[in-house]
Amino acid sequence: MKYKIFGNSFPAVSIKMDRGESIYTQSGGMSWMTDGIRMDTNTHGGFMRGLGRMFSGDSLFMATYTAERDNQEISISAALPGEVHVIEVGPGKSYIAQKGAFLCAQQSVQLDAVLTKKFSSGMFGGEGFVLQRLSGRGVAFLELDGAVCEYTLAPGERLKVDSGNIAYFEEQVGYSVETIKGFKNVLFGGEGLFLTVLEGPGKVWLQTMTAADLATKIVPYIPVSNN
Structure with a gap:
C-alpha cells in the first residue's frame, strides 16, 4: 500500500492498493476511487463495537x-x-x-471507543467522556482541525490544555482535568472552569482549532429567515 497526503489546508489522502489489499473508513468517507475497488459495508467488529464507535464520533457502520x-x-x-x-x-x-x-486505516488496525480513566475527566475534559483508541498493527490516518503541534513530555512533565485542543496522544500519557483557580479567572478568563492535564512520558499532538469553535464563528453569519 502506498499513500499521498495532499490538499494543504483542505487535506485528503490518496491510497494506492494492489489486489487483495484493503482499508476501512466510516460510512460515507470515500471521495473517489478507481473502478477496480470493491466496497463492503458492515459493523466492522460487531454491533457492540460499532455502537461504541458511534459514541466516540464515528458511524455505526464502516465501509471496507x-x-x-x-x-x-x-x-x-x-x-x-x-x-x-x-x-x-x-x-x-x-x-x-x-x-x-479517525479517517481510515488498514484492516489490521483496531478502532475502539474508550472511556477516560476518571469520570470527572470525561464530564469536564475538552474531549468528552468517550475517546477513540487505535491499536493492533498497521497504518491509520487521522483528520485533525487547524494546525497541529507536537510535544514530547518527559516522565512527570505536565501540559495544561484548553478544552478541545487535544488531537491525539500516545496511550501511556496520563489524562486528567483540573479546576482553574481564581474566581475572576473562571468568570472572565474565557477558558471555562476546567483545563485538561496531560502527563508524560510520551508524545502528544495538539490542534489549534476545534469544530465547535469553528461553528461558533460561523453561526452569526448564517442568514435567518423572518418568516
Missing part, C-alpha cells in the same frame, strides 16, 4: 474497500480545514484520539 486488481486508487477527504496525520500502530504503539479523528 478492497482492491480487486493491482494499482487501484482511493481518495478520502477530511471534513474540515486542518491536517491529515498518518500513524504507525503496533505492539506498544497505541494511540488515544479525540472524538471523530
Whole structure:
C-alpha cells in the first residue's frame, strides 16, 4: 500500500492498493476511487463495537474497500480545514484520539471507543467522556482541525490544555482535568472552569482549532429567515 497526503489546508489522502489489499473508513468517507475497488459495508467488529464507535464520533457502520486488481486508487477527504496525520500502530504503539479523528486505516488496525480513566475527566475534559483508541498493527490516518503541534513530555512533565485542543496522544500519557483557580479567572478568563492535564512520558499532538469553535464563528453569519 502506498499513500499521498495532499490538499494543504483542505487535506485528503490518496491510497494506492494492489489486489487483495484493503482499508476501512466510516460510512460515507470515500471521495473517489478507481473502478477496480470493491466496497463492503458492515459493523466492522460487531454491533457492540460499532455502537461504541458511534459514541466516540464515528458511524455505526464502516465501509471496507478492497482492491480487486493491482494499482487501484482511493481518495478520502477530511471534513474540515486542518491536517491529515498518518500513524504507525503496533505492539506498544497505541494511540488515544479525540472524538471523530479517525479517517481510515488498514484492516489490521483496531478502532475502539474508550472511556477516560476518571469520570470527572470525561464530564469536564475538552474531549468528552468517550475517546477513540487505535491499536493492533498497521497504518491509520487521522483528520485533525487547524494546525497541529507536537510535544514530547518527559516522565512527570505536565501540559495544561484548553478544552478541545487535544488531537491525539500516545496511550501511556496520563489524562486528567483540573479546576482553574481564581474566581475572576473562571468568570472572565474565557477558558471555562476546567483545563485538561496531560502527563508524560510520551508524545502528544495538539490542534489549534476545534469544530465547535469553528461553528461558533460561523453561526452569526448564517442568514435567518423572518418568516
